[in-house]
Amino acid sequence: MIGAVVVDGVLIAAVLSLASLGLSLSYAVFRFPNFAHADLLTIGAFAAWSGATLAGGNAAPVLSLVAGATAALVTCAGVILLADRLVLRALLARRQSASVIIAAFAIGLLLRNVLVLIFGPGEVALDRDIEIARPVMLLPGLSAGRLTATESGVILATALLLAGLHIFLRHSPTGRDLRAVAEDPDLAGLSGLVVPRIRVLAWGLCGAFCAAAGLAILMLGPAQPETGSEYMLPALAAVVVGGLGSIWGMLAGALLIGLVESVTVHVGLAEWREVTAFALVVLVLFLRPAGLFGRA
Amino acid sequence: MPDASAPGTDNPGAALLCVEGLCAGYSARAPIVHDLSLALRAGEIVALLGTNGAGKSTAMKAMACAIAPFAGRIVCAGTDLTGAPSWVAARAGMGYVPQRDNVFAQLTVQENFAVGARARNGRDGPDTDAVLALFPDLKPRLASRAGVLSGGMRQMVAIGRALLGAPRVLLLDEPSAGLSPLLVGRLFARLTSLRQHLPILLVEQNVRAALAIADRALVMVEGRLHLATEPDDPAVTAVLAGGLAV
Ligand SMILES: Nc1ncnc2c1ncn2[C@@H]1O[C@H](COP(=O)(O)OP(=O)(O)OP(=O)(O)O)[C@@H](O)[C@H]1O
Ligand SMILES: [Mg+2]
Numbered sequence: 001m002i003g004a005v006v007v008d009g010v011l012i013a014a015v016l017s018l019a020s021l022g023l024s025l026s027y028a029v030f031r032f033p034n035f036a037h038a039d040l041l042t043i044g045a046f047a048a049w050s051g052a053t054l055a056g057g058n059a060a061p062v063l064s065l066v067a068g069a070t071a072a073l074v075t076c077a078g079v080i081l082l083a084d085r086l087v088l089r090a091l092l093a094r095r096q097s098a099s100v101i102i103a104a105f106a107i108g109l110l111l112r113n114v115l116v117l118i119f120g121p122g123e124v125a126l127d128r129d130i131e132i133a134r135p136v137m138l139l140p141g142l143s144a145g146r147l148t149a150t151e152s153g154v155i156l157a158t159a160l161l162l163a164g165l166h167i168f169l170r171h172s173p174t175g176r177d178l179r180a181v182a183e184d185p186d187l188a189g190l191s192g193l194v195v196p197r198i199r200v201l202a203w204g205l206c207g208a209f210c211a212a213a214g215l216a217i218l219m220l221g222p223a224q225p226e227t228g229s230e231y232m233l234p235a236l237a238a239v240v241v242g243g244l245g246s247i248w249g250m251l252a253g254a255l256l257i258g259l260v261e262s263v264t265v266h267v268g269l270a271e272w273r274e275v276t277a278f279a280l281v282v283l284v285l286f287l288r289p290a291g292l293f294g295r296a
Numbered sequence: 297m298p299d300a301s302a303p304g305t306d307n308p309g310a311a312l313l314c315v316e317g318l319c320a321g322y323s324a325r326a327p328i329v330h331d332l333s334l335a336l337r338a339g340e341i342v343a344l345l346g347t348n349g350a351g352k353s354t355a356m357k358a359m360a361c362a363i364a365p366f367a368g369r370i371v372c373a374g375t376d377l378t379g380a381p382s383w384v385a386a387r388a389g390m391g392y393v394p395q396r397d398n399v400f401a402q403l404t405v406q407e408n409f410a411v412g413a414r415a416r417n418g419r420d421g422p423d424t425d426a427v428l429a430l431f432p433d434l435k436p437r438l439a440s441r442a443g444v445l446s447g448g449m450r451q452m453v454a455i456g457r458a459l460l461g462a463p464r465v466l467l468l469d470e471p472s473a474g475l476s477p478l479l480v481g482r483l484f485a486r487l488t489s490l491r492q493h494l495p496i497l498l499v500e501q502n503v504r505a506a507l508a509i510a511d512r513a514l515v516m517v518e519g520r521l522h523l524a525t526e527p528d529d530p531a532v533t534a535v536l537a538g539g540l541a542v
Pocket of ligand 2: 469
C-alpha cells in the first residue's frame, strides 16, 4: 500500500511540477503571478493533440509524439513571446504589478476563447491502445506500486527536464545571466547584460515548459479548454508552498501536494483530495510564511 | 572598438567622461539634479561631495544611464550615451558601483565577476587574477555567495565586478560606507593604484579620505554644482559644514 501511495504521489507531483515550472520561472524573473499560465498549459495540450493527430496518431506513435511535442513547443513559445511583445513588456516596464496581473488574466481569457472557437468546448484525447500498468518498485523493501509505460515515461522525462534546467541555470553562462537578471535587473543592466534579450529567453523557457506540461497532461488523459485552469490552483499552491521564485522549492511543494493527494485518495476520500492539499498549503504558510525555501 | 578610434580619447588629459547640462531625477516635475556639467580626464580622481540629499547619487545614476536624464548630454570615451539603456553605457566603458544593492547576493563572488565581464565588449582589461591581486581577501571566498560576505568584502566584490568589465571610467558611490577606518585606508590606497589606467569619479561621505586621494573636488548643493576647486581649498569643508557661503 505504501508503495502504491508513493508511486501515485510521485506521478501527480511530476505532472504538477511540469505544470508549475513556467509559473515559478516567470515569477522569479518578472515578479508577478502569470495568470495566463493556465491557458498556456491548455494550448500546449491542444497543440500537442493537433500535431500528434496530424502526424497519424496511433498509426505512427513515435512520429506523432515528436510532432505533438514540436507543435506544442512552437505554439506555446510563440504565444507567450507574442503576448510579451504586444502587451506584457510595456506594462512590466512601468512596474505596476496590478496592471500586469490584470493584463495576464485578460490574455488568458482571450486565449481560452480562441481555443474554444477553433476546437469547440468539448475534450480532445489521443486515441491509443489500452496500456497495462506494471508493478514498479521504488525502494527495495517497499511494496510495489503500478505505473503504465506512459506514466513511467512522464516521470522520467520530468526528472530529465528538471535536471537539464538545473544544469543550465547553475553551470552555463547564460543560466548565470538569467539568475542575475532575476535577482536584480537594474544591476544586471549596469553590469552589461542585455536585459531584454534575457527576458525573452525567460519567456521562451516558460513556453517550453508549458508545452512539456501540456504534452504530459494529454498523454495521461483527455484535455478540454478548462484543463489548464484545473492545474492552475495546485500549481500556484506548489509555487507558494515551496517559496515564490524558488524552482527547487516548487519541486518540494509539488511532491508534498502529490503525496498528500495520493494518501487522501488511497484512504478512500478521493473527493477530499483538493481540500487536504489546500489545508496543507495553509498549514505550511502558517508555519513558514515565506514558504519552505522562500527568502523572507 | 568605436571608442578606441574616437579622436583624442587616448591623449593624456583628454576627457574620458564628459557631462554637460545634466538635469535628472525621479519625476520630470521635480528634477533633483540641475544643470550639472563636469569632465573626468585620464589619470585623475575627482571627488564629488555634498551634504545628505544633495543629489550626488542621483547624478551618478544618470551618468551611468540607470535613470534617463531630462536634459543634458553624457559622453563616455567618445560614445554619446544620452538616453541610452544601462547595458549600452556599461558596454561603452562606463563602470559604476552603486551606493546600495551593488552585488548579486544570490550569486557567488566568481559569478558576480563573470557577470561584470559581460560589459567588456572586446576591450582589454583586468582578469579575475588581477582583481584578486588588488583584493587578496576575496581569494578564499570565490565560491561563496556574495550575500553572506561582510560589508567590506561585498564592497570589494562590487568594485571587482565593475573592474572586470574593463571600464574606461569608474563611478564609485560611497565605497567606504560601512567600512572600518582601517579598511577605508586600504581600499583608498588600492583606488589610487588604479588611477593610472582608470579615472575615477568618487562620491564620498568620508570627506577627508576622499580629498586625500583626489586631484580635484566638486561640491554639490541642492542638486547644483556649487564649487569646483582644489582638494585642499578650505572652502570645500566650509560649504560641507553647512555654511552655504556664496
Ligand atoms: N528612488 C528615488 N525615488 C524618489 N526620490 C529619490 C529616490 N532616491 C533618492 N531620492 C530623493 O532624491 C534626493 C537626492 O537623493 P540622492 O540619493 O541623490 O542624494 P545623495 O547626495 O546621494 O545623498 P546621500 O549622501 O544621503 O547618499 C533626496 O531628496 C531623495 O529623497
Ligand atoms: Mg547617495
